[in-house]
Amino acid sequence: MSRTLYLALIALLASAFMSGCVAKSDYLIKVAEARTQELKTCNLEKEKLLAQRTELEKVLKTEENAARQKVADLQHENAKLKESVAALQKKEEIIQKESDTYRDLLREMKGEIAKGQVTITELKGKLTVDVVDKILFASGDAKVKKEGLDVLKRVVDILKNLNDKAIIVEGHTDNVQIRGSLAKVYPTNWELSAARAINVARYLQQQGINPELLKAVACGEYRPIADNGTPEGRQKNRRIAIVLSAKD
Secondary structure: OOHHHHHHHHHHHHHHHHHHHHHHHHHHHHHHHHHHHHHHHHHHHHHHHHHHHHHHHHHHHHHHHHHHHHHHHHHHHHHHHHHHHHHHHHHHHHHHHHHHHHHHHHHHOHHHHHOOOEEEEEEOOEEEEEEEHHHHEOOOOOOEOHHHHHHHHHHHHHHOOOOOEEEEEEEEOOOOOOOOOHHHHOOOHHHHHHHHHHHHHHHHHHOOOOHHHEEEEEEEOOOOOOOOOOHHHHHHHOEEEEEEEEOO
């Protein structure tokens, strides 16, 4: 083979080799570029998903807090309703007890009520037993008569088990002024009504009424329930009122 032909063959082989290397290099570059782009796309998708997850977590936390608050509100409302129901039940029990006491007194005092000696009223949670003075006291006297003690004893038997009420004993008179020797003992109707109320309250205590529930009040002539211009009216105004009301 001539030297010239040999050199030409070598040149041809070198050219083919160089062309193959260039082609392979371009391929690797393109592959790298494709992978880089794919990685960028993955990173972008990843960031997008992370952002969506963060947003969902915020929404879930908001919903969870709202649900907890709603549960707390419902629990508070339920507690208030329970308290209201308990208060209504207690009030109902008190009203029922008052009504039972009222019926018991009406039954026990029916004879005196029929004679006009005793009046029993129940209004707005206050029960009042009015006893005219002539059944309890002699004229101008504050000492309770035996007949009056018998009446009071029957009242005591009904009231002595009441521990949730104040028992107010009120002394009342008509508007006739006290004169003569009696005025030395009771200068005015204030003193007479006070003495009568105290003596009745003391008797109630002696018969077992808790003295912490008792009050003796002098009203004198200033709370009439009838016209003092007639004998019948004055008789009604001269009375002892035993009032049951809520404790202070």
